[in-house]
Amino acid sequence: MSTEEIRAALADIVNEVAGVDADDVQLEKSFVDDLDVDSLSMVEVVVEAEEKFGVTIPDDQVKNLKTVGDAVSYIERARAAA
Amino acid sequence: MIGPSETPAIGPVVWGSDGEQYDLIRQREDWRDVMASDSPEMPHLVMQGNEVFRWASFSMAKTAHQALDRAGVSVEDLDCFIPHQANNRITDAMARAMKLPSHVRIARDVIDSGNTSAASVPLALERMIRDGDAKSGDVALLIAFGAGLAYAAQVVTLP
Numbered sequence: 001m002s003t004e005e006i007r008a009a010l011a012d013i014v015n016e017v018a019g020v021d022a023d024d025v026q027l028e029k030s031f032v033d034d035l036d037v038d039s040l041s042m043v044e045v046v047v048e049a050e051e052k053f054g055v056t057i058p059d060d061q062v063k064n065l066k067t068v069g070d071a072v073s074y075i076e077r078a079r080a081a082a
Numbered sequence: 083m084i085g086p087s088e089t090p091a092i093g094p095v096v097w098g099s100d101g102e103q104y105d106l107i108r109q110r111e112d113w114r115d116v117m118a119s120d121s122p123e124m125p126h127l128v129m130q131g132n133e134v135f136r137w138a139s140f141s142m143a144k145t146a147h148q149a150l151d152r153a154g155v156s157v158e159d160l161d162c163f164i165p166h167q168a169n170n171r172i173t174d175a176m177a178r179a180m181k182l183p184s185h186v187r188i189a190r191d192v193i194d195s196g197n198t199s200a201a202s203v204p205l206a207l208e209r210m211i212r213d214g215d216a217k218s219g220d221v222a223l224l225i226a227f228g229a230g231l232a233y234a235a236q237v238v239t240l241p
Contacts, residue, residue, distance in 0.1 A: 059133055
């Protein structure tokens with residue numbers, strides 16, 4: 001999957017979980033400050049992302065995923081390492 | 083009151099506990115240490131919220147499906163979903179993870195009554211009946227979970 005494909009699939013998850021317009025889920029956006037995704041919604045996004053992308057995102061890593069770009073990069077690295 | 087019946091209306095229970103996660107919801111200070119202190123203070127209840135949310139929403143969705151399987155019904159057969167009233171966010175996440183159809187009515191007693199702890203499922207059930215959201219003959223999925231981490235789920239036909 002390309003970076004853009006991962007971003008788009010992640011945007012669909014954020015839309016489903018938190019009701020955020022998928023078009024707003026761009027790489028530079030902060031989950032908390034820009035998209036209003038709180039810590040519990042973030043847990044849901046992470047679990048759905050793990051399933052969708054076949055990766056594991058440990059709880060202690062989630063706090064480092066501040067922007068959509070952070071999450072996409074993490075997923076890309078995890079997929080490359082798998 | 084529960085008595086003998088020709089028609090089974092109480093499904094098998096799927097239950098258990100996951101002791102490896104004992105520290106996600108716990109009392110921080112041991113009562114023995116508290117009482118031995120010269121100036122005892124009330125102990126604290128502590129919870130690792132995100133981890134509990136993840137377990138309650140997603141592991142419990144799987145447990146719920148096991149209870150449905152054991153009862154021989156699917157989510158489509160359900161009329162009511164009555165989970166432990168811990169918080170509405172867990173209920174929402176669990177319903178999404180279970181892919182609960184929109185026709186299933188969901189207990190939301192937590193909105194008015196808060197988390198009523200070990201009594202939450204029967205209180206929420208009674209509330210649904212009183213409000214007309216549940217009626218005799220409805221197929222309901224009950225599920226409770228909490229510290230331990232302990233859980234139980236079953237399908238019942240409402241009397």
